[in-house]
Amino acid sequence: MRKINVLVVDDSAFMRKLISDFLSENPEITVVATARNGEDGLKKVKELNPDVVTMDIEMPILNGLDALKQIMHEHPVPVIMLSSTTGSGAENTLTAIQYGAFDFIAKPSGAISLDLHKIKEELVEKVISASKVSKKHLINLETNRNTPIKQEERYSKIEPIETINLVSPKKENNKKKIICIGTSTGGPRALQKVLTTLPENIDAGILIVQHMPAGFTKSLANRLNSVCHISVKEATCGEIVQKGTAYIAPGGFHLKVKESGSNLMIQLDQTEAIYGHRPSVDVLFESLSEITEYKKVAVIMTGMGSDGKKGLIALKNTGKTAAIAESEETSIVFGMPKAAIATNLVDEIQTVDKIANTILKFL
Known part of the structure; x- marks a missing residue:
């Protein structure tokens, strides 16, 4: 049975080791490489064509959001983002979903989570699920920011909105x-x-x-x-x-x-x-x-x-x-x-x- 090839991208050597060990314990998964920042990750995505990428959001040189955006534009592959649960972390995570991330996992206790074992099963499950996603769902998910819905809009849209003919709501005996x-x-x-x-x-x-x-x-x-x-x-x-x-x-x-x-x-x-x-x-x-x-x-x-x-x-x-x-x-x-x-x-x-x-x- 062909194994799922995973690239792990994180600026912390400790986190790269921990994530790789967790994934490698599963017989369906092989960690083909690790990368220490988004720039290195983008290069290895092109070289190795992994089935799934796990990527930290906060990294030097090229952060996870910018790397994700380039990956989805140049070489679409399912990406699972690892995020902190801070307010800015939540905002960045939703931006990542806009850019086409398959899903995200919240780190239990910040950038360096010594208790990462708490999300081990979730991580493995999502990697396996991500490996099965159709590539057509990964293409054209990059955000279109140029068509506001409301004048006061503060956020980018997640996906272009198509106009459809809506059926007018009808009263049904005031039920x-x-x-x-x-x-x-x-x-x-x-x-x-x-x-x-x-x-x-x-x-x-x-x-x-x-x-x-x-x-x-x-x-x-x-x-x-x-x-x-x-x-x-x-x-x-x-x-x-x-x-x-x-x-x-x-x-x-x-x-x-x-x-x-x-x-x-x-x-x-x-x-x-x-x-x-x-x-x-x-x-x-x-x-x-x-x-x-x-x-x-x-x-x-x-x-x-x-x-x-x-x-x-x-x-x-x-x-x-x-x-x-x-x-x-x-x-x-x-x-x-x-x-x-x-x-x-x-x-x-x-x-x-x-x-x-x-x-x-x-x-």
């Missing part, structure tokens, strides 16, 4: 409505594609679980808010769900809802992670399955694993729910959508550019 979305690897780009094409006056609130660690979801919400017609924010415990607003579960917290009079109230908790995820799509969907007076639209997009499958079954068993799954054609990782489709409960399978239109049709 209350809620949209719930679950996604993971590749999710930030998919979310932007969907949320930017939803109208400001959409007749529903939107609840989102994006697999991300604490410290990153607020930055994601702020970026999305700057380019969407709807409002996008990180969810806070106790707030009432409003139409035309998308609420992203904070990293490290499960997102649930409960009825509060005629409204839905957001609840956040740190109960046990579900299959390693907190927030979990299953937890959100199962919470919504207990709300009977709402028409629901459930969406599962790109991501590893099967989170959302059990929750989708619960939604379908207990109320009126229309389910949408992202197609294999546009999914960066066709794990979560594939698991949802396997339940035979998905109403439509759509490419990411058609998901917004399909949501509005079901509303």
Whole structure:
């Protein structure tokens, strides 16, 4: 069996050794080389044509962001970024995703993480998953910064937005409505594609679980808010769900809802992670399955694993729910959508550019 060839790029010799050792312990992976900065990494990508690159963001000579941008432009290859959980680290990580990074991993304790073993399994899993990504998903992901969505936009767009013909939301006997979305690897780009094409006056609130660690979801919400017609924010415990607003579960917290009079109230908790995820799509969907007076639209997009499958079954068993799954054609990782489709409960399978239109049709 052909092994996965990995290039490890980090300015710390200790981190290069630790990451290489972790990866080499897996029989499916071979570390073909290491590099000490972005310039060295870019050179070795061209020379060795690795299957996957792991890259630190903060490095001398040529930092990880600039190196990533050049790699995606000159020699596209799946890149997993290693980032600190500081505010600037979160911003840089989301910029890396804009530039086409496959995914990222948060270092447990800063640039030199002596406790890197905490993310060993995650690192190996993401390298294996990245090695399977289609090269067509890596091409043309570089940011187009020249087409602002809002006059006050502060951030670059993650991906060019195509104009589509939207279906106007229709009232259905004044029945209350809620949209719930679950996604993971590749999710930030998919979310932007969907949320930017939803109208400001959409007749529903939107609840989102994006697999991300604490410290990153607020930055994601702020970026999305700057380019969407709807409002996008990180969810806070106790707030009432409003139409035309998308609420992203904070990293490290499960997102649930409960009825509060005629409204839905957001609840956040740190109960046990579900299959390693907190927030979990299953937890959100199962919470919504207990709300009977709402028409629901459930969406599962790109991501590893099967989170959302059990929750989708619960939604379908207990109320009126229309389910949408992202197609294999546009999914960066066709794990979560594939698991949802396997339940035979998905109403439509759509490419990411058609998901917004399909949501509005079901509303």
